[in-house]
Amino acid sequence: MADGLTLSRRGFIVSASATGLAIGVLAACGGNGDEAENAVSSEPIPEVNAWVHVGTDDVVTVRIARSEMGQGTLTGLAQLVAEELECDWTKVVTEYPTPGENLARDRIWGDFATGGSRGVRDSHQYVREGGAAARIMLIEAAANEWGVPASECVAESSVIKHMGSDRQTSYGSIAEAASQLAPPIEVTLKDPSEWKIIGQPKLRLDTTDKLTGKQVYGADIQLDGMVNASIKAAPMIGGTVASFDASAIESMPGVIKVMQVGDNAVAVVAETWWQANTALEALPIEWEPGEGSDYSSAAFEAELDDGLTADEAFVGNGGGDVQAAFANAAQVVEATYNMPHQNHACMEPMNATAVWTEDKCEVWCPTQNGEAALASTADAAGLPLEQCEVYKVHLGGGFGRRGAGDYIAQAVTIAKSMPGTPVKLLWTREEDMVHGFFHPTTKARMRGALDADGNLTGLHLRISGQSILAALMPQALADGVDFATFQGLLPSGVDPRVEDQTLKYELPAFLIDHAMRNPPVRPGFWRGVNSNQNAIYLECFLDEMAFAAGRDPLEFRLSLMPDDSKNAAVLKAVAERSGWGSDDGKSRGLCTFYSFGSYTAACAEVTVSEDGRLKIDRIVAATDPGTAVNPQQIEAQVEGSFVYGLSALLYGEITFENGEVQQRNFDTFDSLRIADMPEVETIVMPSGGFWGGVGEPTIAVAAPAVLNAIHAATGKRVRQLPIKDQNLRDV
């Protein structure tokens, strides 16, 4: 949903890309088996093209512009390139080109932004073309050497054969000659029916080092002469540094420097991070409250409630005569639900390592957007983009949090005060919890009209609450409207940029609107973004309407969508697999949603004990992402989506008092553990012809399916999230 941001950043980068830049080192990011791992892939021969380098040892290095943060995009994108390249998959390794190189080469790798489940779906065309172009050049080089037409040569598994003779050569032998050739003007991509690597459940390319501790994350970066920093920013919204007493800690072990960073933070630099943080904990700091420092979540409830019935609201979608539907209704159903703020809580806290000199600033960091990280670096360094470089490392989780550059700017600011000395800044978990870009808070009031036959005749879904775009990219608002608020609820056929976030139900008369109520809390894009709560609001309420109408929730939903539609297909798939409607005494709940271009559905089975405790017994989930590049990785993302979505449902809640976050660590912002985790049966059912996202869409269906199953088990509706501390038999 960050299109506005992407476009504005692209404009910024492109305008600054006219000048040259020394090409930095490429950061290797994942091997594939021992052979590839042990190979030296930095042979001094040129690349075939920007996407593909082939060593004399036949090792194929595929360049990956998007960031790997667990979602598997690294492997998926490599499969796309390898498919068209016709290379030996067992000899594929990957590396990240740097944002500086991208800038110097006129953005040859395109967009580095990794969010919105777009890694594969937005770049599949050009990365496949890159692979195909490299194959054509390799074949042409071999044909030239043999003095035969290229049309008589074929490539398979990194070997080129001449069909008219027994001549053959390997990619590694011909790569240097191929690199001298002009790229083809036109390439034709394979028909999906010819795919041999795309669509296969390949193992990830980046697993081996993650099993042995060898994988280097940002927090693990070690540079010669490096010092370590810990930082504390004002704990209250809008707060700034009033004063701090450096003398109190300057003599503590290892302390090198105590300094203010920007107007709101204080950092301690020491030989080791533990020394830096120990000293920081002991540092007396006085904070000056500012705008928003009196904010409290409890008090903000009144503003959210006001928005639920306010006269003015932005219309996101609608049609038909809603007033008439309610005037003529045989029955009106009403309910109010909420979604509290959430923290991304990546397992690896925010960090960046920087070294600054008057001529150059270099940063090593986990980031979801290399180019934005480069811009943050240049800005904080006070240097032109061309004199800065960012080396991306694998992310220990991202979930949307690492699209921001706040921690990078801090690291660069500290490094700038110590020219030539590399500084690693690592946040504590507490700092990470307090200074998030939080999933926005909203409430929703739904009203539904039923006729005497139990048909839905009207629906009003009023969202009240926080807009992400208003805070982060107001230029992306359209006449004040934050379209992202309506994720998954938008009209189809209106704006191609949001066609992947549209409502798939066909409703006779309905209105979906948003009364914007913005707290002073910094919001952000959080895995699944606004589809998460929008699915809760719509799908729990449709369940309520089905029961009010005395109808089966599956049949009720299906009556509101074309029978041959893709959303009907995923819904039917989970119903069938889960045993929906069977007489086995299980308590089941359904949900379906469309977001990030993919159709998803889930059926949850739960047990609620006599004393009101929840056990989620089983999840059946279906997804139609159009094209399934790697089915087993899609399964992994679907399974993971339930952990993330159900963690929010069960435990996730960030609340503020006097402008301060009340949850400081995993003891108060808990995450679902293995004891809570049900088995997930995933049905991957790509229907072809389109490319949908995978990392995020399923989160939307996790919570509603469980909430609807809780109702099936208890007859009670849970409308206040999170579930923690609520007795489910007593809500």
Added chain:
Amino acid sequence: MASLKINGEERTVEVDESTPLLWVIREQLGLTGTKYGCGIAQCGTCTVHVDGVPVRSCTYPVGALAGDEEITTIEGLSENGDHPVQQAWAEMDIPQCGYCQPGMIMAVAGLLNDIPEPTDEDISAQITNICRCGTLARVRKGIHLAAKKV
């Protein structure tokens, strides 16, 4: 000053005794496979073995060691990355971002030291590490697979 026996090697480090074992492992010994996640023994990313028993090293002061304990980190779990848990994890392609996995693997290896064939109930009771990407469903299956390989 503290003396440790880590991954079979005797090491002496100049460090305040209150320093958590995690930071000695990462900063004084340079073994960065063991991760920092929370600092309050909640998430388990820092799990290492002390005499074969999984401990959360982020709250374990190095001074609490007698010096003769065998400390094992992810780097020392197996010589070639082929401990049964690592084999199972590779076969099932379990890690996503992977940051929690060294701790997860050490916790599971510790569980299997204690209970070679854990039931689902044993797993639920003993494995409490946090994984935000969401590998937990596969981790459960991976534990059963690893148990067959031990």
